[in-house]
Amino acid sequence: AGANADIAAALNTLPGTTRVGEEGKLFVRGGAASETRTYLDGLPVQSPYGGAVSGVPARGRFAPRLFKGVMFSTGGYSAEYGQALSAVVGLSSVDLDPETQTGISLLSVGGSLSHSQRWDRTSASANVDYTNLAPYFGLTAPGQRWEQAPRNLGGAVRLAHRTGPDGLLKTYATYNSQQVAIRQPDPEAAYAQQGRLVALRNDNYYLNTTYRTALRRGWSLNAGLALAREHNDVRPEPQQIDELERTATARLVLTNDSASTWFNLKLGTEATVQRYDLRYRATADAPLYTPGFTEKRTAVFGESDLSLAPRLTGRVGLRGEYSALLNKASLAPRLALAWQLGATGQLSAIGGLYYQNxxxxxxxxxxxxxxxxxxxxLLSYQYSTAGRTLRAEAYLKDYQHLVRYNRANVLDASAYANTGHGYARGLDIFWRDRYQTFKKVDYWVSYGLLDTRRQYRGDLAEAVPTFASTHSLSVVGKYWFEKQHLQLSTTLSYGSPRAY
Structure with missing residues (x-):
């Protein structure tokens, strides 16, 4: 509701998130947007958002209709996920399309055309999406001076083939191109009247291929490969910024759900190669600055779900990573316990370490x-009955080894060091009522209380980050018109003032 087909906007109605309107990304429990990692069918997505310029919110790259489920963990997540200090978004794409069909979707900011073809053991689908936010910003921000309101054109192709009783091969490829140009206020005399022109063109290619099958003696295999290429051409006049990032990730996971009557076993490995290049000129005739780097990162992990007693279950995991660029290794233990309180309640405790480049x-x-x-x-309590869910979770995050630098000279490499620190603590509450109190009405209420401070990047002292709100509240309601097969939805969100 109120998300305009944007997954990140929908997740921002859940507890633990802070709405940062000028960014449009996920900020979770006092963490920056870069601390949330998105996975598609178990493979990391290097750039889950489209390009954006300062003050213009970004949108997620993926259409919600492509997925059968979304996992959103705001802390204490599994050892199979790495490179995320705050949260993980796990997207699970549909397997075989259920039927042959053609769809047309019209939104206030654009539309899409899709077609899927279903055979006995194979399905193929393609879609084209177009978004133009000019009408939206014309109503909500008429004072902004657009040369080109955010415009996005993208397409995707998806193939799925069942290779046997338990085997499935899936391939998903997508391309997105985005353009935006806006004149922003600037105190410099040269831009005082017309504003400074900031233009962006973003092009992104992404390929995701996965294969899963059952093996012998209770084992199953899940393997995948993801390739990505993103190019940003940014022109905040008179500067010229050209960024190119290419990544490749391979992943292999073996799972045995029948290893024992009281535990299962999951083992996996992951390898990533990343190349980043920047071309920068301060002015058209200034020297060209061309930094870049190559990263080769490997990871291994193991995890087991344990049945410790009739009402007590646990999960123990360990993840190890090595970065060739940093020339450092990390070891991250993770532990979770859950105590069943009768048929409707559960008490859980989770602890673990999380590392990120x-x-x-x-x-x-x-x-x-x-x-x-x-x-x-984390310490959480959940009460769940047919149609109603209550969840309350208290949490503490302790940040160490955050990067700091000299804000007076950000290009002084000698001043960069992992000497920053911080914390985030709070309470999240979630209540959902599905058609119980009000017939045909599904609604939920999310509230988050956050206390956070950190000293990192160019901070001179420990301070509340500019993306954190002490209080966050979302109320979402959906009403279903059964005869007309229509749904009316509404969203109300509030965030207390943020530091500036």
């Missing part, structure tokens, strides 16, 4: 840094 804008200046780290501690 510094972001590209840091590594292009100083590649010899270390992993950033966060420790998660």
């Amino acid at each position: 510094p972001t590209n804008d840091l590594l292009r200046v100083q590649p010899k840094l270390g992993f950033e780290r966060a420790a998660h501690y």
